[in-house]
Amino acid sequence: MADKVFSCSICGDVIGMYEPLIVVEEHQARQTSRAAEPALTRERGIHYHRDCYAARGLEQTPIKP
Ligand SMILES: [Zn+2]
Numbered sequence: 001m002a003d004k005v006f007s008c009s010i011c012g013d014v015i016g017m018y019e020p021l022i023v024v025e026e027h028q029a030r031q032t033s034r035a036a037e038p039a040l041t042r043e044r045g046i047h048y049h050r051d052c053y054a055a056r057g058l059e060q061t062p063i064k065p
Helices: 050-055
Strands: 023-025 027-031 044-048
Touching: 023 050, 044 050
Parallel strands: none
Antiparallel strands: 023 027, 023 044
């Protein structure tokens, strides 16, 4: 099921099923997780670990709660 593996666009590591992840779609960032949103596909948007995203200072794209 390699196509179900999400990896972080910053560190390149796999994003775990229950890890908080940030998805950026159409210049909008939001926080979710693969567990919360099983229909999420890696083809749509760019994915980051929440911590990587925060550490990079990318908050200029506001995260919707
Ligand atoms: Zn990461």
